[in-house]
Amino acid sequence: MQLKCLISLGQTHSITQTAAKLYIAQSTVSKNLKRLEDELGFPILTVRAHQTHLTPEGQYLWTHVQKLDAQFTAVIEHIYAQKASTPITVAHSIIPFERAFLPLFIQRFAAHHQRPVHLINFSPAAYADSLNLLLQQEATFLLMQEDFFRHDSRISFTPLLQARYSVIVPRQHPLATQPLITLEQLAHQHLWVWNSEPPVRSVVQVSQLIRDRVPSATLTPVVNIAECAMYAASGAGLGIVPSVAYDTGNPDVVYNFLDVPIPINYGVSYLRTTKKEAYFPAVIHDLTTAVKTKKDLWS
Template sequence: MDEPLDGPPRLPGYSLRQLLYFVTAAESGTLSEAAARLHISQSAVSLAISELERALKVQLCVRRKAHGITLTPAGKQSLREMRALLRQAEDLASDVSGTHQGLSGRLSVGCYVTLAPTVLPPLLQGFSALHPALTIDFEEGTGDHLQRRLLGGDLDVAVLYDTDVLPEMDRALLSTMRPHILLPAGHPLADQPVVALHDLAAEPMVLLDAPPSSHHTLLLCRSAGVTPTVRHRTGNFEMARALVGRGLGYAILVQRPANDRTYEGLPVVHKEIAELPEATVSVLLCWPRQVARTRRAAEFVRFCLRTRPADEPIAR
């Protein structure tokens, strides 16, 4: 049972509407764009922000006609808390109105760029089917970018590899995958069930350079006692596969699409790494530890854990 308040609560000097107008302006970058999104006048947005600043006794942003708005340090610091308050208010409205059986509002999900095509679609489809009134936004990006977005309050939850995850994150295990070597189908070692990195050390490597993939790949090579000859770097997963398919190098990847052909139709093969037969990579659901999760985010995490896939088999 919740503890009663010691005395009557003190009403804040600001309103949720003012918070909404400021958050929308901060996300839009200009007052005019915020006004268009809110379907109100630009002067109404400007007045609400001014009243909010007076209530909080701090300047939240600098407004310039030709340059939009720029958040002050206080504005940046307050933005995350304001987003959290708005989401909690939305949860309260949903609970009190009796719609708690079906979620509504907006859920923002991030996903590491190479995981997104295979991990996100079934999760979005399944969760949307359970909660058709809920709007789910998703964003793809690198691990460091998505974690900044989580800490900034832009995302509720993100799917990340368990590499370079910040200590500020809470996490839950979604699945486990195995790293593998990707070779063109015509490579001399393509018929071998297992391939040693030492046998590829002198050959060019195609490095997937999307943090934390590049760090993880080079760490695997060091663990195997190999210094790779990196010839090509790309932040695009399919570009890495395309370069391998054309025989321009080998790659070490974790995610494995169902189709073992590149966009150009060139065949590629997946091989277990001889030096690292037990190597695995965990896929996590992450959210900021210091920010209370909304009910939408908590339900999404529970849904993902109930429907999480089996561990990926060894690539051969």
């Protein structure tokens, strides 16, 4: 504050105008300048004809301090400008629904904001790698179901869509015509169940429920959602995946809901500190709108 008072006074030559410019009391200006003189050990102010002027030493000091202040301001402005141009990076797992709504999200966000949006894909199978994308700030946001990060205290989550688990069924299979498949209908089936490592809590719950209720079913964990669909399409069994993995363009299989009381919150994860960023509300709003718009058309 002392240097701010000096810089302003060198421009205004007035304690009153300096106080008004800095939004502080005149007495505060005087105290700061007196304190600066005491610390420097030489006078920097003189009063002539009821006007405050800088002494020769004060003028010399003011000239150099003003230059340093201008340089400092330029550096800060550059840092803020560079930060504002840093892309917002959204990590996704390439499921068809994300391929449908992410282009709309980018369009909506770009219509009102200069900050660029970059997309990167990740494999949900590699939990530690997925977590590090956020912790190392390689991704700003990561699209996934809520229980994937096991309520890590460093991570926040905003739901975009309530989902459930689905069964991937070959189109020629008798269960293909059943929009809601019960556990009992999975008897004697080979089930390819998507999961990550360490396991996702809701997947563990679904798997345990199947084992308890349908002991004749065979469960095999699969780390890639697309592989669940490929196994089902080949006739090697049925897939169990989150319903957001539904692929409307797959001609070989259908996705029917599994009748279990285990909901999924699909949404976006991010570092808790990201909530403080100016762009955060707009990103969440545009993601929510894009998801809702495409969900209504997704069939």
